[in-house]
Amino acid sequence: MYSVAVEDYLKSLWKLGPNNVGTKQLADNLRVSKASATKMILRLAEKELVDHIPYKGASLTKKGELEALSIVRKHRLLETFLSQTLGLGREEIHDEAEKLEHALSKNLEMAIAEYLGNPTRDPHGHPIPGPNGELYNESDLPLCDSPINMSLTVMQVPDDDPSILSWLENNGIHPGTELKIISRDKFDGGLNVKIGAIKKRISSSIASLVKISFEVEN
């Protein structure tokens, strides 16, 4: 349907959304020059995939969002499949999925979803959009904004930075990990957390990328 490049731009816009996305922000995200991003935005606007206000930014139209969600679904299903079925490590699945997602037909997507039992979370904890773009957002908080001294469960880790990912992995932090914030550094916002009986320090920059949920005890 759409080319690899178009799909990549739509996905980035979605990841950076839902508000207006600036050309530079988009260009940086895709590691492309601002000129290239501008040109592509104009083409996407032509196809009615984005609304573009010159010098202000671009945002996905409904049509563009659906297209983006379809790619995101493929990506996350593939990550789940590569991890669960083929046993690839959490660090490698992102890059593999990134390439395969563009070559996945609707048919094959369905087959994989079925095979996996229609999962709703990928191995990083991200929600998997439904076949028609339905997204169930459970309003997870970033770890850095989470309440102190409560039982937290990690829901999402970032999927696009292997080095952060392996740091987290090495420190036992992945979706499902239960932890508690002991204290927050007043100066740099770093967190002292407890995983089981073990204490760890997590920098605020990393903590902002880890999403958690917590149970309200009742």
Place this chain on the structure above:
Amino acid sequence: MYSVAVEDYLKSLWKLGPNNVGTKQLADNLRVSKASATKMILRLAEKELVDHIPYKGASLTKKGELEALSIVRKHRLLETFLSQTLGLGREEIHDEAEKLEHALSKNLEMAIAEYLGNPTRDPHGHPIPGPNGELYNESDLPLCDSPINMSLTVMQVPDDDPSILSWLENNGIHPGTELKIISRDKFDGGLNVKIGAIKKRISSSIASLVKISFEVEN
């Protein structure tokens, strides 16, 4: 590494090989104009993937052949995987594999091969090259050239024409089918064959695409 287009040309050259392949033959195979094929041949020659003799044709160099075999391996592994693991039908797997093969890393290829138990035949009966391009050719005969009145086993069916494929499927002919040629039409070369107790007629054009092996009784 190489672009999708380059990989497609190499694969076609390999399928049409091993002798010199003409520009028109290549162009027809890829459904592309002669001019495009010429241009690409020049580029492939530049990269030392083919030897090109102007006005005569092109043939893969060792380097080009290895590259082609790598694509063929990915294609056939994917077909096997899609068929065995995800249960796709024999008619659909070719087109899916055609798209996915270009996005498959060496790593993932290995994982799939391992997962499948390093198979040596795909679901169409075609041999799967090894990870370094090793190909075990068991010199199968086309059905149309096969001896009469002997127990034959179907080894390969063509993988690239869904209509022929489903005709064969509907008539119970796939890799593993055992059959016997009863007689050959003197005029059009059509075959009367017996599958189990059932008699069928197979046109010579289709029979030329089905490869069989036969046991020498000893």
Place this chain on the structure above:
DNA sequence: TATAAGGATTTGCCAAGGCTAACTTTCCAA
């Protein structure tokens, strides 16, 4: 309020892969 910095766009370039139309080579058959 003026201005400089930084974001956005325009312009002009490139390479890959396509195409058609025109031209050149090859080679078969009369």
Place this chain on the structure above:
DNA sequence: TTGGAAAGTTAGCCTTGGCAAATCCTTATA
């Protein structure tokens, strides 16, 4: 042996998706 058909190539054009450099907006701050 030769003429024409078929195969191969060349030339010129198009689109997509990149880039750098120059220029144009916006906006924050002095």
